[in-house]
Amino acid sequence: MDAQLPVVLVTGANGQLGRELLAARVDGLRLVGVDRTTCDIADPAAVMRTFTQHRPALVINAAAYTAVDRAESEPALAQAGNADGPRHLAQACETAGIPVFHVSTDYVFDGTKDSPWLVDDVTAPLGVYGASKLAGERHVRETCRQHLVVRTSWVFGEHGNNFVRTMVRLAATRDALRVVADQRGGPTWTGDLARELLALARRHLRGEALPWGTWHYVGQPATTWCEFARVIIAEAHAAGLIARTVPVDPITTADYPTPARRPANSVLDMAGTCAALHISQPDWRDGLRTVLARWRDDGVRFDS
Numbered sequence: 001m002d003a004q005l006p007v008v009l010v011t012g013a014n015g016q017l018g019r020e021l022l023a024a025r026v027d028g029l030r031l032v033g034v035d036r037t038t039c040d041i042a043d044p045a046a047v048m049r050t051f052t053q054h055r056p057a058l059v060i061n062a063a064a065y066t067a068v069d070r071a072e073s074e075p076a077l078a079q080a081g082n083a084d085g086p087r088h089l090a091q092a093c094e095t096a097g098i099p100v101f102h103v104s105t106d107y108v109f110d111g112t113k114d115s116p117w118l119v120d121d122v123t124a125p126l127g128v129y130g131a132s133k134l135a136g137e138r139h140v141r142e143t144c145r146q147h148l149v150v151r152t153s154w155v156f157g158e159h160g161n162n163f164v165r166t167m168v169r170l171a172a173t174r175d176a177l178r179v180v181a182d183q184r185g186g187p188t189w190t191g192d193l194a195r196e197l198l199a200l201a202r203r204h205l206r207g208e209a210l211p212w213g214t215w216h217y218v219g220q221p222a223t224t225w226c227e228f229a230r231v232i233i234a235e236a237h238a239a240g241l242i243a244r245t246v247p248v249d250p251i252t253t254a255d256y257p258t259p260a261r262r263p264a265n266s267v268l269d270m271a272g273t274c275a276a277l278h279i280s281q282p283d284w285r286d287g288l289r290t291v292l293a294r295w296r297d298d299g300v301r302f303d304s
């Protein structure tokens with residue numbers, strides 16, 4: 001019976017977002033995940049084989065080269081995963097007459113605006129990763145008519161390495177932390193993003209006309225890495241994950257040099273998206289508490 005349900009193909013099945021998507025149960029569709037070993041999206045033949053095997057009714061692309069700093073010295077790999085891969089998927093989707101939901105990033109912007117970035121604001125990535133993601137967005141827009149390009153930011157979840165996991169681990173093992181306080185953005189829980197992407201997939205598969213185009217999906221309220229770290233540590237302590245809290249001292253971007261430059265303001269405006277897609281903006285603090293509670297219940301250790 002399940003075999004007759006429309007297949008939603010999720011690429012990047014082993015990533016933070018991919019794993020969250022595939023853990024969901026959604027009525028009326030069947031989720032099929034493919035990882036790099038079964039479908040390297042940079043390889044057009046692998047994409048073709050995957051389409052022939054699974055005959056998807058919709059594709060969610062959660063695969064990406066996400067090593068922002070390493071991308072500076074591996075531009076070809078970033079291009080393959082973030083630009084060529086989405087192009088291959090978009091071509092296969094267009095040929096099959098199905099939509100692609102493609103996830104992109106706040107790093108397509110240069111961060112110089114002093115208010116939240118609108119969907120149509122001028123893009124100007126500061127590094128190789130952002131440039132490769134922007135190229136991927138363009139390929140998807142130009143290649144597949146039925147597309148949602150969904151930009152998100154500061155992604156965290158239960159699975160994989162992310163800022164939340166790093167802060168809890170450091171708080172468990174150090175007496176004080178120093179965290180950048182002059183970059184602003186919107187933390188986004190994979191659980192919220194996955195739920196919304198799947199709800200949109202279901203709406204499409206039930207015949208609703210979605211407004212194809214480029215949209216934003218990010219948590220609120222906007223914050224800085226330093227403030228985010230303080231909330232993480234307070235909540236991790238409240239959840240019983242760490243025995244004590246530790247102070248988090250603000251530093252500047254200049255105090256913490258990295259190979260890739262990051263946008264100072266990468267807050268994405270979501271008002272237009274909420275109105276067009278009839279969705280609401282999530283509060284990342286709820287997602288944070290959920291992730292911390294799951295780690296506690298699973299007995300995840302942070303002190304070693």
Ligand SMILES: NC(=O)c1ccc[n+]([C@@H]2O[C@H](COP(=O)([O-])OP(=O)(O)OC[C@H]3O[C@@H](n4cnc5c(N)ncnc54)[C@H](OP(=O)(O)O)[C@@H]3O)[C@@H](O)[C@H]2O)c1
Nearest residue numbers: 012014015016017036040041063064066081105153154155
């Ligand atoms: N993480 C963030 O803070 C953040 C912020 C803004 C936007 N985003 C976007 O959100 C989306 C999901 O990110 P995430 O945090 O879930 O990333 P992630 O945890 O790094 O997962 C990405 C997955 O894609 C796989 N992958 C890479 N290249 C591939 C290829 N050529 N073919 C097939 N699979 C490939 C990776 O496999 P390997 O492990 O084998 O490389 C990994 O499992 C991405 O589009 C990312 O650009 C993320």
